[in-house]
Each structure stands twice: as C-alpha cells, then as structure tokens.
Amino acid sequence: xxxxxxxxxxxxxxxxxxxxxxxxxxxxxxxxxxxxxxxxxxxxxxxxxxxxxxxxxxxxxxxxxxxxxxxxxxxxxxxxxxxxxxxxxxxxxxxxxxxxxxxxxxxxxxxxxxxxxxxxxxxxxxxxxxxxxxxxxxxxxxxxxxxxxxxxxxxxxxxxxxxxxxxxxxxxxxxxxxxxxxxxxxxxxxxxxxxxxxxxxxxxxxxxxxxxxxxxxxxxxxxxxxxxxxxx
Numbered sequence: 001x002x003x004x005x006x007x008x009x010x011x012x013x014x015x016x017x018x019x020x021x022x023x024x025x026x027x028x029x030x031x032x033x034x035x036x037x038x039x040x041x042x043x044x045x046x047x048x049x050x051x052x053x054x055x056x057x058x059x060x061x062x063x064x065x066x067x068x069x070x071x072x073x074x075x076x077x078x079x080x081x082x083x084x085x086x087x088x089x090x091x092x093x094x095x096x097x098x099x100x101x102x103x104x105x106x107x108x109x110x111x112x113x114x115x116x117x118x119x120x121x122x123x124x125x126x127x128x129x130x131x132x133x134x135x136x137x138x139x140x141x142x143x144x145x146x147x148x149x150x151x152x153x154x155x156x157x158x159x160x161x162x163x164x165x166x167x168x169x170x171x172x173x174x175x176x177x178x179x180x181x182x183x184x185x186x187x188x189x190x191x192x193x194x195x196x197x198x199x200x201x202x203x204x205x206x207x208x209x210x211x212x213x214x215x216x217x218x219x220x221x222x223x224x225x226x227x228x229x230x231x232x
Contacts (some may be wrong), residue, residue, distance in 0.1 A: 001079050002034075002035045002037065002079050003027060003034060003035070003036075003076070003179075004074060004080075004081050004082065005020045005024060005037060006083050007040050007042070007084055009041075009085065009093060012042055014086070015086065015121040015151070015158070016085065016086045017040075018158060018159055019168070020038060020082065020084050023168045025059045026169050029047070030173065037078075041093075041096065044066065044068070046098045048098055048101070049061075055104060055216075059215025060104075067148070071099075072110065072229065075103060075105070075110055076108075076111075078114070079099065080117075080176075080178070080179045082175075083096075083116060083118050085125055085134065086122070086226070087120050087121065087129075087130040090125075090126035090128070090129055091126075092120075100137060105140045106137065106144065107143070108219040109142040109198065109202075109220060109225060110141055110219070113183045114143040114161050115143065115183065116146065116175075117137075117148075117149070117171050119147050119150070120134065120149075121149065122152055123152070127149055127150035127152060130150070131148050131150045140193075142194055142223075144183070144186040146175050146196070147167075147174055149167055151164055206220075218231065
C-alpha cells in the first residue's frame with residue numbers, strides 16, 4: 001500500500017508539515033508496512049505552467065528539469081493521497097496551485113477512484129473555503145475525499161491538540177479502510193459530481209478536438225475511462 005502526503009507549504013517544519021507528520025504516525029500504527037512518501041513542494045519548487053497546452057497533445061509537460069513529471073506519475077499510481085496546504089489569501093498556497101497546474105490532476109483524471117484526505121491550516125479565517133476548494137479539486141480529478149480537516153492555528157503554532165490527534169486518527173482509519181474496500185465508501189454526491197465533471201464537461205470538450213487532446217485521451221484509455229478504439 002502506497003500513500004503519498006503532499007505538503008503545499010514552503011515551510012517543511014510549519015504547521016501543515018506537523019499535520020502530515022502526525023497523520024503519517026497514525027497510518028503507520030494501523031500498518032507498519034505501509035509505504036509512506038512525503039512530497040515537500042517547498043523543496044521541489046515547481047516551475048509555473050506556461051499555458052502552452054503541450055500536455056494536452058502529448059500527455060506530458062515539456063518542462064523536464066523540476067521533477068514534476070515523476071511526481072505526477074507517482075500521484076497517479078499511488079493507492080491513497082493526502083493533500084495538505086496552508087490557507088494563503090483565502091485559498092491554497094501558490095506552490096499548491098502550481099501543483100494543480102503542472103500535475104495533470106484535473107483534465108487527465110489522475111485521481112480516478114483514488115481516496116484522498118484534504119487538510120488545511122489557517123491563522124484567521126477562510127480555512128473552510130480552502131478546504132472546499134481542495135475537495136472540489138479532488139472530485140473534479142476523479143477522486144473522493146474520505147476526510148476534510150481544517151485546523152485554526154497561530155503562525156508558527158503547534159496544530160496538534162488532543163482533539164486534532166483524534167481527528168487524524170479517525171482520518172487515517174477511514175483512508176486505510178477506503179483503500180482496502182476499493183472505493184465502496186465513496187459518497188453518492190462525490191460519484192455524481194465526478195460523473196458530471198467528466199462526462200458532461202471534460203469529455204465533450206476533448207472530443208471536439210481529439211488531435212489537440214490526444215495526450216489526454218491516451219491517459220483516459222489507460223485509466224479505463226474510454227475504449228482504445230477512440231484513439232483510432
């Protein structure tokens with residue numbers, strides 16, 4: 001079982017990182033053989049998307065020197081995902097937004113049937129708004145959130161209280177169970193949201209210009225969302 005935890009904060013020892021570390025501990029208590037991988041976006045420093053749409057045509061980004069293509073591949077192949085970001089300006093951090101833009105998550109449906117935990121830390125307000133944004137991202141990308149956690153904490157504060165530790169313990173158990181039951185715990189709303197996002201919005205858009213979306217269509221075939229004959 002391979003679970004990836006992403007820290008969207010530029011600070012690898014900040015409050016968001018502490019949440020990821022505490023959650024990792026809870027997951028290992030459930031099963032010490034779980035393969036946990038933490039990706040610190042502050043260390044990766046991904047380059048911005050330049051909007052060329054090369055990835056739509058080729059299924060990969062033309063930028064090769066920052067490791068984002070390998071990260072994108074590992075995200076798509078993992079069994080479960082933890083997305084964590086501090087709240088900056090009422091939304092996710094700039095680093096996390098760059099992950100969205102460069103990670104092939106949404107259009108290529110990289111989170112297809114993947115259980116996820118979304119978490120944010122915030123100092124003053126709008127943490128719930130950030131959490132809503134992250135949850136919508138997960139569903140639009142084909143996945144579903146098993147837990148949604150927003151923790152209010154002062155700058156440089158410790159987010160781990162007994163109450164938060166209990167939330168993380170429950171979140172770890174829900175993610176672990178969801179991986180084992182292969183998506184059977186996905187809510188009806190999440191299923192409907194994902195269906196509309198793919199079949200009503202994304203698929204018609206791509207099928208109007210199949211040459212321009214060739215790389216995307218190939219990813220959909222790989223993930224069982226379309227038949228290979230479509231590429232003929």
